[in-house]
Amino acid sequence: MSVNAFLSELKQFFINSFSDPVYQDGVLYFIIEELPNPRDSGVFKILCGSTQIALDAVTLDEPGVVIANELIGLHAATIRKYPYQKIEYVNIAPWAQEKIEARMARIGLKI
Numbered sequence: 122m123s124v125n126a127f128l129s130e131l132k133q134f135f136i137n138s139f140s141d142p143v144y145q146d147g148v149l150y151f152i153i154e155e156l157p158n159p160r161d162s163g164v165f166k167i168l169c170g171s172t173q174i175a176l177d178a179v180t181l182d183e184p185g186v187v188i189a190n191e192l193i194g195l196h197a198a199t200i201r202k203y204p205y206q207k208i209e210y211v212n213i214a215p216w217a218q219e220k221i222e223a224r225m226a227r228i229g230l231k232i
Contacts, residue, residue: 146170149205151189151221153181153212163212165189167196169203186217190224197228208232 144150150168161181165188167174175196179185193200210218222232 144168144171147204147206149200149203149208151208151210151213151218153179153185155181155212165192167192167200169200169205172203174199174203186220189217190220193221193224193230194228197230200230205231 148170150166152166152168153163154166155163163179163181163185164176165179165185166176175192177188177192179188210221213221225232
């Protein structure tokens with residue numbers, strides 16, 4: 122393989138990695154994808170591996186965490202169906218992570 126071909130493949134790998142993230146089986150993901158407009162808003166997603174469990178529009182402040190916690194409660198039975206060994210947070214502030222974990226504990230989800 123030539124150097125140019127290798128660099129081209131490497132470039133494509135990085136482009137694909139950023140545009141299409143790879144989610145691992147056995148991992149419960151809580152993700153906020155920020156939107157440019159309106160400012161301080163985004164989409165909250167719950168995934169187990171690459172399977173999307175729930176999503177909703179949120180603000181990136183305290184009321185947004187309330188919506189996220191409501192989603193967790195609404196989809197608790199579905200979350201329980203997926204065997205996850207760990208939890209990953211993507212673009213979620215530490216204070217919001219604590220509130221999510223407290224909600225999970227209250228409804229009996231594995232943390």
